[in-house]
Amino acid sequence: MTSWLPLSPGERSVAIEVLVHGPLSRTELARRLRLSQGSLTRLTKPLIESGLLVEAADAGGPAEARQGRPSRPLAVVAESRSFIGFKITEDVVYGVVTTLRSDAVARLDRPLTTHDPGEVADLLAEMTRELGARFPALAGIGIGVGGLVRDRAVVGESPFLRWRDVPLAELVGERTGLPVVVENDVAALVEAETWFGAGRGLDRFVVLTIGAGIGYGLVLGGRRVPYPEENRGFARHWIVDRNGPLTPDGERGSAVSLLTIPSIRYQIRAATGHDATYEEILARAAAGEPMAARVIDEAARALGTLVAQIANFAMPQKILLAGEGVGLMDVAGDVVDATIRANRHPLAAPVGLETKVSDFHDWARGAAVLAIQVLVLGSVQG
């Protein structure tokens, strides 16, 4: 039971479909996977015997009383395994415990007082022990780090931790005895949203995160497209408006200069001489204060332009805006929408835009999903 019985390709597709799309009857599964009903009986049997699936207890509610033999929806036993996800920031480690369905059932944060790889690994192992005490069936650990990660195991380069080629998966693995996956934090969030979130079941899907920096993830055919400049500040070269503001980070008028929280705060500080939090700036813009309103308006236009460009060129079925900097949408969502419309053909399909404010625990949850994938897919492959 440490890892699952090796699943056949057919069994795996059934497991993923039920895991991701909730309770489904065998007939429904047969239709979705284009298999015969007989095959479904065959494929589900070992999955039920191994304890991964159960016949959902009567669906609880009265259900739609249809004619005929009632269906037996199959569901994953979400609590049969627990997973741990960590998000490492410069000064805090955020941890969550999730079920198989990636629901967070516990949280734990710890200050990060050192950047020494070994001591960080010690801390993660200690947090794992603490969390694992309450949730015994731990099946894996996922770790999200800002920076370049290789092979889902080694932190190749992380500026804020000042790490180079740190084999973090190995360090944590030998301290905990659990399978460990390390991934770039944006990539982890993208995977999580692709499997369990806004991108569920979609063929083309984009995640755009706004926070201290900008993150971009493209999912095609259910798989994330990797690219070399990932998480290396690529968006500082996305020039949105050549006459835009100049900030310490990013080229003039780049997405970074216009949209990230530090750049917006910098612009306000440069203009008014006073520091203000992001939320304060948003509130002032909503209240009509000219300086804040101008900066936020410009940011909203930039966001609308970016979203339109993404929609025009990558043609995703949905675009998810995530991160701590999407509060912008509440204050200036109409500006964003108007800008998108101005940069798209009137006959074009409306952009499937979804906004999701995420905190650091959401990033940690994203990392946990990586561990879930490894267990279900049986490999570390992205």
Place this chain on the structure above:
Amino acid sequence: MTSWLPLSPGERSVAIEVLVHGPLSRTELARRLRLSQGSLTRLTKPLIESGLLVEAADAGGPAEARQGRPSRPLAVVAESRSFIGFKITEDVVYGVVTTLRSDAVARLDRPLTTHDPGEVADLLAEMTRELGARFPALAGIGIGVGGLVRDRAVVGESPFLRWRDVPLAELVGERTGLPVVVENDVAALVEAETWFGAGRGLDRFVVLTIGAGIGYGLVLGGRRVPYPEENRGFARHWIVDRNGPLTPDGERGSAVSLLTIPSIRYQIRAATGHDATYEEILARAAAGEPMAARVIDEAARALGTLVAQIANFAMPQKILLAGEGVGLMDVAGDVVDATIRANRHPLAAPVGLETKVSDFHDWARGAAVLAIQVLVLGSVQG
């Protein structure tokens, strides 16, 4: 033999691989398709018996004299079938005959003196007879039309022909007795490049055409992504530079205003009062004439910006620039390249940019590829 024996999925994949990637030995095919050698003997036998494939005659050249039993590369019998492709413009119909490998072996153009659907179909049938006299084994007809095409059969809307809901495939089919595929001209060119051209074997591929208008085609996982605003002047809403020139067509500073041949000619005419052809303008820009140089420089910057945005957001492995308006690259290719670099991260993979000047026969050839696909795939599905 009218259509091929229905191919099994395995046979079809072998046929396509050999058709698209030239002569290949069975062992090489086994590796590419991830099949065993035994399976390849099984799959190739009926294909050879049916006359689709042959064991290439010793590869002609001396080959690399390696050890062991020499390989027997398989090749399609390109001349076993012929295909006809048409491109319909406002006043001319361009026709080509191609082999199975989409090599054009004959051409025929005719002026189009009427837009009446029946008479156009008559003309196409007559041209088909004329072309077919020299190439007997006709297996299908592909027709490319600017405008909206539904179900690869019906021209839903074509402004320059003033057509609405014309069942062109049916009209031509009943006059020729051949299978007919109708498709939007850009889509046809994209399919052709995906199968036989620059996009061969690529997973993510973009075609950007510049001519009287702008065309965009996105290929993901070997399949073209359809979108509703296709060929309806969508690029007039791609705003590249808000302060760009204003032209009769397209929003201010849009890709259409900056890049299409009519818009460039309009800008020169508006500035100098004299009309000039596109080629003249390019020559004058190359010679350093200020007005032309300014317009062409602006166009090159716009193109670079577009290419960078496409590369940043859709992340294709290659971008093909095609159409009659890519002469721009010869005169101002360095400006385009510099602009691309300025809008991309230094660590990003260099954009695989390929330029291909295409005339109207290339568009017709693209349409012929659709007929090839139908024969090989056995269906009209895109």
Place this chain on the structure above:
DNA sequence: CGATGATTCTTCCGCAGCAAAAGTAAACCG
């Protein structure tokens, strides 16, 4: 010039995994 090895292709066997069809179960309906 024959033995050896390398490489490609063919033949044959066994079986995984599927669809199709027929059978069983569990509800509702009158």
Place this chain on the structure above:
DNA sequence: CGGTTTACTTTTGCTGCGGAAGAATCATCG
């Protein structure tokens, strides 16, 4: 209580694949 409807199971047969062994065909080397 038998008919109807729908969901699931069992059985059967077959397709199409991998694997292993063998045949073909070349280079190389003693």
